[in-house]
Amino acid sequence: MIDIIVNDAPVSLDLPEDANLLDVLRNHLGLFGPRFGCGAEQCGCCMVLVDDEAVQSCARSLDAVAGRSIRTVEGLGTPDTPHPLQAAFLEEQAGQCGYCLSGMLIASAALLKANPAPDESAVRGALESNLCRCGSHNRIIRAVLRAAAAMRAAGTAQTDG
């Protein structure tokens, strides 16, 4: 059995140590937020927070995260209680096809945890591993800056949301 914490809930998994983390999240835990894009940690679609760090889950084994806390985009917020990033992405309409957005939100959440007042270049830097093919980059940058401002204003930058 491998124990992990997923979106604040402890989970015990009777799976092999080398089970693929993204496969576990999607096919065993029914969390479709993390998405398969490449399987080689080259696009960012599959990003999740492991503790507070944004990592690509598509080429990671389950035992590498044993005992750790994992947060997927579903664990950031819900339509009723959205994370400030999710609210800002909707306000800026920051997405076209949307397939990259889970990864964008996770990478941005990690950024704002480490740096509550990023400038545009810090946002670009934090999202450098995340690919978007539709060309929504500028809206995504604006959404992250908007969320950072909202979180600072609300004094919530210190929590996970």
Place this chain on the structure above:
Amino acid sequence: MAEASDKPGLPGSLAQNPRLSRWLSILPEGRVLLKTGKVEIGQGVLTALRQIAADELDVAIERLEVVPANTDVSPDEGVTSGSRSIEDSGLAVRHASACARAIHISICAQRTGVPPERIRVDDGEFVGPDGPIGSYWSQTDDMILDCDADPAVVPKKTEDLRLVGTVSPRLDLPDKVFGKPRYIHDFRLAGMRYAKLVRPPSRGARLVSVDDLDLDAQLVVDGDFAAVVADSESAANAAAARLASRLEWEEKDTLSGSENVRDWLRSVAPEPSVEASKATDTEIASVHEREIYRPYVAHASMAPSCAVAVYDGAALKVWSHSQGIFNLRRDLAMALGLEAYAIHVEHREGAGCYGHNAADDVAFDAAFVAMALPGTPIRVMWSREDELSWSPFSSAMLVAIEAGLDASGNIASWKQTVTSHGHSNRPGSGATPSLLGASHLKDGAPLPPTRDGPLPAGGSLRNAVPLYVTGGLEVAASRVAETPLRVSSLRSLGAMANVFAVETMIEALAEAAGRDPVEYRLDHLDDERAIAVIRAVREMCGEPGAGDGVGRGLGFARYKNSAAYCAIVAEVGAEEEVKVRRLWIAADAGEVINPEGAAHQIEGGAVQACSFALKEEVRFDRRQVLSCNWEEYPILRFSEVPSVAVRLLAPPGTPPLGVGECATGPTVAAVANAIHAAIGVRPTAMPFTAANLAGEILGR
């Protein structure tokens, strides 16, 4: 299914699908189902259609539910492509909704004796001079809309619209931001099993033998089509990896190698044809030549293509992110030996796709395996490597222009010759199925030849006829029939290379004539809307600041010579690599349904075009595609994305024009012209990498 006959006088796709119940169902609980044959590919079309219908019906937008396109109930609107969705489906939905409103009001009038012109509609409630007298929701007999649209009905005037022309948030975005299962990739059925393909290792490879011992998975092999089926995705992936090492293939060279494409295109015997010509009697004072090259480029969708299919022994059901579900059904029927009526195709969203990617191919893969295992739902998702190497590419192209100037430096003749494969290989009209897997079967027919639509829209020749007044004109195609690499439609088709060629040539001619390149363009245009977007973008960008290695350039086109006008100024900085710093865009798309959506489409198209311009080229050796992951096929990253300003011009009373592809060609051209301004070399070959530009400097 398409209705039997076209109905004259009806707009957009309503002409082929005149029955109102095809488009709208009004439900007693106060909802309206809106059916469209167009599909959401991240462009926001469902949101725009909802705005249009809500406006004409006079109901709150929240009451409208858009039904995902499916072959049983949706109108057949062909393919979601060519920036035609608003012109096809938008105008049809508008007219159908206006008809539905008129019919319902007349029923209410008959019932109450209130004259129809005195009845207004307030969020679905009918209100007469003395107050409420009924509603849509109390008149929901199915038969009411079971009639053909009336061409005489007149939709609302622009000034009476509440929603069209205002910003409407995208219908599909909340699910995508909260990680809800919405994509085909997230679709699960009870008892579903997972199939994984093992594609041939190279283009000319033939399967010789299979060692299937201890595979721990079910094998489906036919000719060069090989798949494994397992109970889980991970087991299927593992079994496919094992199978790959157990297949013996016979391989041979079939490709030119990507470094030789330019020479190869010149060497293969093309089918030449002159498709537009006009003589000139002006005396030519000087002749100028230019040839540009664009390599094969890929869709590079963020998600690998995916499909689910189930066959019950008689009927086949397929869930697909195809852009043309009816055309897919037609080719599936042909490939699988089924009647079209035995196949039901239903759309599910996928990642953004910019033309004909592998969406249809993977639907065949899933259907073929499903037919081998009746009763079992089968899901197939391609690998990233297959997506980047087996999806149809966009054809490599050579565009040659020979222009003659008169004694005063004005253009007196223009000859443009385009060497390219055809730009469409979509399912739906070939003599054989255009489905990759079907061509790999033992008795499978080869894929049909590529096609080009006729001018004015054209395929290879899209935007090859310049909008400039040129005096003499000759536009010729040199079509390369042989396609060692499969090609098909990708955003803007031939326009990307043609606009790059035209707009760099126009600047070269202005330079030869000793005139300002922007003024030179304006001097050769007689279309006021074209002149207006060029003037607008010049005003937007202001005067450039001075700086070494920094330059600005303009690119302009009217997409397809019939859709949106778009003028773009790019500012580039030449560092180790060229970087696009800023883009200013002025576009005239006529009436705009959702200004935010239109601006976003234009900006996205421009950013994507920067990626094509600066980075992208499909690389291959003599046997196989090599650029099959994101390191080998890089696309633009956050650090490389320019800031973008978009301004929409909409002359009053102008009909909506497609907007999704208008920025592609002008962006590439603007970047090329900006590079010339920055470093003095006018690029002739995409992508504009430091290595290619150094080659051009040395080659001069």
